Amino acid sequence: MGGRAVEALILDLDGTLIDVIDLLYLSFNEGLMRLGLMRLGGRQIPRxxxxxxxxxxxxxxxxxxxxxxxxxxxxxxxxxxxxxW
Structure with missing residues (x-):
């Protein structure tokens, strides 16, 4: 197919290389907002x-x-x- 062979694959399953907690936190609260829970007096979950x-x-x-x-x-x-997410 003319593509390049994969020489390496890096997996970061525990957040050592990239900390995704903030992204997950924002996504969780975004989900609450999309369902209208923030407008109903709901608050963000404490980080x-x-x-x-x-x-x-x-x-x-x-x-x-x-x-x-x-x-x-x-x-x-x-x-x-x-x-x-």
Missing amino acids: DLFKELLNKGYSLSDLVEELAPPHISRRRLVDVVSEA
Whole structure:
């Protein structure tokens, strides 16, 4: 096909090379905003709490379960946060 061969592949699964916590945090809060939760008196999730849960190994689904308001569809929030990301 004329393409170049891949000589190396770098994976950063633990955030050592690139810290994506801020991007994940912004995406999570963007998901809340897209669902109108910020306009309903909702507040952003504290960044320190968000970072603490990520460092404990929480997945996106775990974060939603722990942090989302009880009246919101968990599946919908996961989808919206994933879209924002």
